[in-house]
Amino acid sequence: MTPDAPNFGEDMVTAARVLAALGMVTAFGHVSVRHADHVLITPAIDLAEATPDTLVGIPLDARTLPAGAPGEAWVHLAVYRARPDVDAVARAIPESAFAAGSVTSRIPPLHGQGAMLGEAVPVHDDARLMRSAAIAEAAVRTLGKADALVLRGNGAVTTGCSPGHAVARMWLLDVTCRLHLAARQAGASRPLTPDEIASWRAAAPPLLDRLWAHLRRTTES
Template sequence: MTTVGETSSATGAATALVEAAHVLAGLGLVTAFGHVSVRHGDSVLVTPPKELDLVGTDELIDIPLAADTLPAGAPPEAWGHLAVYRARPDVAAVARAQPEAVLAAGAVTERITPLHGQAAWLGASIPVHDDARLLRSAERAERAAHTLGASDALVLRGNGALTAGATPGLAVTRMWLLDAACRMHLAAHGAGPVTTLSPEEVAAWRAAAPPLLERLWAHLRRIAGTA
């Protein structure tokens, strides 16, 4: 059994990565597409281009962090993962998915501001990257990572989302939170005037985040059937 903290060894990193991939699929946040990765030393382990609930530890692909080409079998959008790791030394895991609410929200706004406390665990606000093309080149991926900035989630207009974390479980937890935040954004903005969280409220929620994110990850593992 893994928790969000168990990525200290190569085996632990691979096990945590595969479980996170299975949870992401179990939550219905991906279909035939999507991937999860984890930073390990000077390289990155990433899931192959296949349905995430079918991925095993023996299928993970190792990519040097400084790579200028992708190895055979790597998902072409692995460039997005590499760009985030290179731009953000604090990030150790990335999830990539296409929740429907995220696609809808990305079509109607340029930035999503938290409407409830848990959304603040994604950042003070969630940027929308205004380029619907797949991140299949280092240049496009670098532009997306620049849009991400210091946030822990990025909506890719017409192309889903990227979420970041200290472990694969935390990255997947943030993808679930992003889906919820986008659903609330769509519902609230369709209902009338909106009150967002203040900077002080965002800061308070982010300060409380670490143990609560662990608790939420444990819940997601259980409902996805991997616990």
């Protein structure tokens, strides 16, 4: 952790452990937060075992990753460099994202809460591990202005103003992918309209707070 960092540790560890308890990660996955010109990220360990002392600091302009950082930390750096509105990133591997990412290139919201991921969730058509700046930057170009990205064959990335919001969006992404798959099987679907999406997105911050509190309570009990 960077020596001058505020106490982000407990928030990040809570987010990491909730993500693990939700079954969105196995031995792989990470959570990060922006702090000034650095990123704090969970190390390359099981997220259920993360502690504040294990967090790794990475300069935003890093050209190499420090010891202990996950190999795909590049995607976190790429998001922060491209999106000044983002302060936290979650990287996970919900099984529904593998399925949805294999059948489409774009996942429109079918329910209001799904709109909190963006006008649609893009699918990045590259299943390689994002273990280089170039591969990660290409994925972030696909992300664009959305708050969630499905990586074909490689899980998903979500963003937020806090680690809790990023994890809440990962849970919503799992729901969105499962609804998309069910709707495809049932036949024609009816996505939300642009006005409906805008309305839900405007209401998102307090709703994400409530969802995050619910996820914490249900996984910690």
